[in-house]
Amino acid sequence: MSVTDQQRRGRRIMMSxxxxxxxxxxxxTCRVAxxxxxxxxxxxxxxxxWDGQALWLYSITRSKRWAQLRRDPRIAVVVDDGEEYMELRGVELTGEAVSVGEAPRTGEVCPELTAPERLFAAKYFGLDHMPHDERHAWLRLTPQSVVSWDFRKI
Structure with a gap:
């Protein structure tokens, strides 16, 4: 398969x-590198x-991940799904992670976190407000690159 053929196939299987x-x-669940x-x-x-523009990650601030991102903010995130080959689909997002709000998060007013905390609390806890454990904090990835695939389109 030539590079041109691979690119055409890539466009066919990418997500809208x-x-x-x-x-x-x-x-x-995502995997963060x-x-x-x-x-x-x-x-x-x-x-x-996901808020339509950025991926919001809720990370423990005493983790290896947090320490590495403070030193080098480059990050790659993969979200994927499927068991059989022809069901595989996913997204890879890359860019730089930015800490938003206090770290660790105690619940201080931070307008930039209103929407992500509402989305996260509903998605994972079935709540309309975010519980704060004073161990986690927010990272925002506004992707510089997005690559997607959906093998169901083959």
């Missing part, structure tokens, strides 16, 4: 913006929410 929004809204001080990657699972 509506499909991408629906997929990122409904999925519950960060860069260690030695250059080695570190990958871990996290809960997240």
């Amino acid at each position: 913006s509506e499909e991408l929004d629906a997929f990122l809204t409904e999925q519950r 960060t860069v260690g001080s030695d250059g080695a990657p570190h990958v871990g699972a996290l809960w997240f929410c």
